[in-house]
Amino acid sequence: MPSHRECANAIRALSMDAVQKANSGHPGAPMGMADIAEVLWRGVLKHNPLNPNWVNRDRFVLSNGHGSMLLYSLLHLSGYDLSINDLKNFRQFQSRTPGHPEFGYTAGVETTTGPLGQGLANAVGMAIAEKILADQFNKPDLPIVDHNTYVFLGDGCLMEGISHEVSSLAGTLKLGKLIAFYDDNGISIDGEVEGWFTDDTPLRFESYGWQVIRNVNGHDAEEIKTALETAKNETTKPTLICCKTIIGFGSPNKQGKESCHGAPLGNEEIAAARAALNWPHEPFDIPHDIYAAWDHKQAGTAAEKEWFTIFIEYKNKFPELAEEFDRRIHHELPENFPAQADQYINEINAKAETIASRKASQNALNAYGPLLPELLGGSADLAGSNLTLWKGCKGIGPNDASGNYLFYGVREFGMSAIMNGIALHGGFIPYGATFLIFMEYARNAVRMSALMKQRVIYVFTHDSIGLGEDGPTHQPVEQLASLRLTPNLDTWRPCDAVESAVAWKFAIAREDGPSALIFSRQNLQHQLRTPEQITNIEKGAYILKDCAGKPDLIFIATGSEIDLAMQAYEELTVQGTKVRVVSMPSTTVFDRQDIAYKESVLPSDVTARVAIEAAHIDFWYKYVGLNGRVIGMSSFGESAPAPALFKEFGFTVENVVAIAKELI
Numbered sequence: 001m002p003s004h005r006e007c008a009n010a011i012r013a014l015s016m017d018a019v020q021k022a023n024s025g026h027p028g029a030p031m032g033m034a035d036i037a038e039v040l041w042r043g044v045l046k047h048n049p050l051n052p053n054w055v056n057r058d059r060f061v062l063s064n065g066h067g068s069m070l071l072y073s074l075l076h077l078s079g080y081d082l083s084i085n086d087l088k089n090f091r092q093f094q095s096r097t098p099g100h101p102e103f104g105y106t107a108g109v110e111t112t113t114g115p116l117g118q119g120l121a122n123a124v125g126m127a128i129a130e131k132i133l134a135d136q137f138n139k140p141d142l143p144i145v146d147h148n149t150y151v152f153l154g155d156g157c158l159m160e161g162i163s164h165e166v167s168s169l170a171g172t173l174k175l176g177k178l179i180a181f182y183d184d185n186g187i188s189i190d191g192e193v194e195g196w197f198t199d200d201t202p203l204r205f206e207s208y209g210w211q212v213i214r215n216v217n218g219h220d221a222e223e224i225k226t227a228l229e230t231a232k233n234e235t236t237k238p239t240l241i242c243c244k245t246i247i248g249f250g251s252p253n254k255q256g257k258e259s260c261h262g263a264p265l266g267n268e269e270i271a272a273a274r275a276a277l278n279w280p281h282e283p284f285d286i287p288h289d290i291y292a293a294w295d296h297k298q299a300g301t302a303a304e305k306e307w308f309t310i311f312i313e314y315k316n317k318f319p320e321l322a323e324e325f326d327r328r329i330h331h332e333l334p335e336n337f338p339a340q341a342d343q344y345i346n347e348i349n350a351k352a353e354t355i356a357s358r359k360a361s362q363n364a365l366n367a368y369g370p371l372l373p374e375l376l377g378g379s380a381d382l383a384g385s386n387l388t389l390w391k392g393c394k395g396i397g398p399n400d401a402s403g404n405y406l407f408y409g410v411r412e413f414g415m416s417a418i419m420n421g422i423a424l425h426g427g428f429i430p431y432g433a434t435f436l437i438f439m440e441y442a443r444n445a446v447r448m449s450a451l452m453k454q455r456v457i458y459v460f461t462h463d464s465i466g467l468g469e470d471g472p473t474h475q476p477v478e479q480l481a482s483l484r485l486t487p488n489l490d491t492w493r494p495c496d497a498v499e500s501a502v503a504w505k506f507a508i509a510r511e512d513g514p515s516a517l518i519f520s521r522q523n524l525q526h527q528l529r530t531p532e533q534i535t536n537i538e539k540g541a542y543i544l545k546d547c548a549g550k551p552d553l554i555f556i557a558t559g560s561e562i563d564l565a566m567q568a569y570e571e572l573t574v575q576g577t578k579v580r581v582v583s584m585p586s587t588t589v590f591d592r593q594d595i596a597y598k599e600s601v602l603p604s605d606v607t608a609r610v611a612i613e614a615a616h617i618d619f620w621y622k623y624v625g626l627n628g629r630v631i632g633m634s635s636f637g638e639s640a641p642a643p644a645l646f647k648e649f650g651f652t653v654e655n656v657v658a659i660a661k662e663l664i
Contacts, residue, residue, distance in 0.1 A: 063119025125421020
């Protein structure tokens with residue numbers, strides 16, 4: 001039977017060989033963390049290579065994602081569907097071994113990691129999801145949800161501010177099944193980190209409420225085993241295992257130096273490393289006994305079979321709960337949701353309320369929330385302003401995970417990345433809120449939601465200069481364009497309560513990506529619609545008001561500016577101008593419609609077009625063309641009451657009518 005070190009050396013060899021063949025990559029972290037990974041994956045991690053999506057598997061996250069060959073080596077050696085040829089194709093176009101782990105490319109990769117610190121945040125989200133799901137479904141002696149979340153992280157992850165946000169919350173929530181390994185090798189790209197990172201990391205995490213296991217030799221299998229046992233025995237605190245390691249371990253001339261962090265070792269140094277590690281095998285050649293020692297297919301199948309036996313008993317005793325559990329982990333909505341949502345939308349249309357769209361959003365949550373036990377809400381310390389609390393909300397705390405709402409505190413970035421982890425874990429549809437301007441703090445996590453195509457719902461309120469007196473630091477201008485330009489992300493800016501309810505329905509039902517719902521602080525006028533118009537809201541844009549025959553001019557608007565367009569429509573119509581008003585709550589959804597529908601809304605032979613939105617003007621030229629005009633923002637806002645600001649920046653009926661006349 002091969003030793004721990006021999007099995008770990010297989011990781012080192014595969015990692016340095018793949019990086020060398022690609023002439024690109026990071027061999028240092030995989031070689032330094034190989035001993036830790038070997039102990040975890042061969043002796044502790046609960047997983048099944050033949051079913052990477054087994055619901056009760058342990059989750060493993062490589063937060064220091066640049067060390068991706070560590071993860072690919074682990075997956076290949078353990079028996080996942082990742083061949084030696086896949087490893088030889090490391091970092092090549094359309095390979096299953098991209099430069100950083102990418103969710104959806106490779107079986108066994110739980111999340112996309114690359115931007116440092118977000119893997120840790122995702123892991124916190126996964127641990128939160130496990131804790132809540134266990135509270136909702138487990139019964140005495142029938143723990144159908146019972147698994148750990150393990151995360152590897154490095155100095156870079158801990159330097160990033162997001163690590164503070166999420167680790168602080170993890171300690172507060174007492175996530176006892178979260179276990180993190182800190183690869184304390186003292187090296188980053190620029191060299192020895194003591195010049196810029198001298199934090200007392202163990203003390204820092206103890207202050208968060210974590211169990212900290214200090215000074216573990218990251219190259220001693222027995223010390224690592226003991227630390228893991230201690231970590232698993234602590235059920236009321238997350239654990240940080242601080243492992244002292246040598247980056248590039250086994251490379252005689254480069255280990256312990258930044259030169260092995262992000263560049264191939266070179267053929268000569270690899271030969272020297274083979275000799276130092278007593279690894280005489282050719283590149284990508286793994287002996288049969290090493291493969292046999294690593295193969296986890298039989299053990300993984302047995303573990304899943306044991307769990308399934310428990311689930312069968314659970315299903316016999318609690319058939320309705322088992323059916324609900326199955327529905328949720330398979331990302332299926334209740335059968336009656338679409339019909340009940342449509343009924344609510346029609347009721348709202350008949351009610352014809354003039355309210356702020358943030359209030360309309362809360363009303364929609366009150367309607368949809370009771371239908372969706374998987375809805376898991378939250379806000380970054382702005383619940384009273386974002387209006388994300390609905391009547392059935394119950395907060396989740398350290399000693400009671402039976403609720404459906406997370407108070408994230410002032411942690412916009414952490415909240416968003418945690419929601420990604422919750423969505424990836426499964427069983428929930430997370431939504432979280434802040435002011436639209438503070439999307440900037442969360443921006444990269446929003447991008448990662450889109451990159452991974454996760455059903456995460458972002459609620460962004462206080463959507464324009466209409467915020468008023470808080471001034472330009474709080475008034476979003478360029479944020480809508482940024483969101484709309486993000487691939488896979490659907491952004492909705494509703495103009496009233498009806499469009500708000502439709503936006504929520506669409507976001508909840510969407511399975512292939514995140515949604516950003518943009519809501520106003522100020523009241524918005526209800527718009528009259530036919531049933532056909534209500535149906536067409538889900539197409540992203542539709543004709544809200546039309547004229548007889550071909551229009552002379554088309555107004556395109558969203559949100560609070562729709563009513564401005566409608567008032568200008570009335571004035572121009574009285575003067576004999578044929579005008580069409582198009583409401584475009586979601587540009588991306590509209591762009592996905594077929595050519596015939598888009599032409600019916602925005603006929604190409606009508607070039608006189610005016611877009612109106614209290615956001616940056618540049619985005620709208622794709623719809624109005626070079627001959628059109630955009631009434632919007634090209635500067636930051638100011639601090640003043642909203643009516644004064646709208647007048648100052650040209651959002652008045654008089655200005656809209658004047659520009660329309662100039663255009664015609």
